[in-house]
Amino acid sequence: MRPEPSSCFLLTAILSLLIPFAVHLLLVRVFGLFRKTELRQKGVFFSVLAGILPLTVLCIVWAAAAATGDTVGLIVSLLYFFLIYLLAGYVYFHFFNMSETARRVRLLIESSQTGSLNKTDLKNLYPHQDIVSVRIERLTALGELRRSGDRYFLGNRVLLLPAKLIFTLRRLLFPYVDS
């Protein structure tokens, strides 16, 4: 029997989308882990990785229910589940990052609390010095930057390739803007 898409397949796919948030909520809220500012992004990353365990259980349950004899079909179905899980994890990671680091989100939240903002107050509320310093702190905590004396050097280089990719796409989409 080939593993044709069924409502059970659809349910498994939809449940797998909820795993990154559920695991993150459990770690942060119930176990009180990754609550410090410098650990929060690591916490989401760890949650997405740890979520592979419940995803595997979910896939096993689906495979048992589907009772398929087609091994290749089964592998392709599992590939679909893992693909959408990884995408959901990536989207969730960025969603959390937006709430943590995005200047636009912070400006919106500040505006929503007071109803309005005076442009001259923004400099006090959101000093240039802080915007850069907080990022240097975060990148150092993530191991992306390494401090030696009064100088910073590149650390683990995990974000170097995405950084190059992002700025290449920026040049492709906005050739008229100075990056």
Added chain:
Amino acid sequence: MHILNIIFAGVGLFLFSFAVHILVWRIIRPGKQMLWLTIVFIFLPILGCLAFQVSGVGLSGIGTDWLSSFLILLLTILLSAAYIMSYPPIQAGCPSLKIILSVNDSGPEGMTEAAIHRVFSEDILVSERLEDLVNDGLIFVKNTPSDHDLVSLKNDTLFISRQGYLIARMFASYRKILDLPFGKG
């Protein structure tokens, strides 16, 4: 290999949207970019799938059943969402990534903290993001700027729109569910 075809169709639909996105951005240079991203990456694939469904022209090896279409759309929309979430740093030139590239360019000499600060001009970090919020209709300025350049506005008051308020509340509620304070931005 029904599900493999679903994966190919989902990725193909996303790549089609991505090609349209590059064309639109290079030709029209849209102002309300978030609205256009939603149209190109969410509505366009939905319309495409609906068109195949209604016309009864099933993609080869997939057929026209609603469940298959839904699974294709689910994959396409997740790929699109992943791209849309990555888009702000592409559009705004993420400061963290800019720091990484600058430190990488500095080579074995490295950079002092003061030198990293000098990579960014004083006003631009906040003012450009304010312009984005105004362009996307999330906030508005009391006195309409004549040149759309918020850097030049000194004493204007910024008001949040209903749409902006809803987005702010969504993020605030999310942080509340996690029991975490607001991020520092």
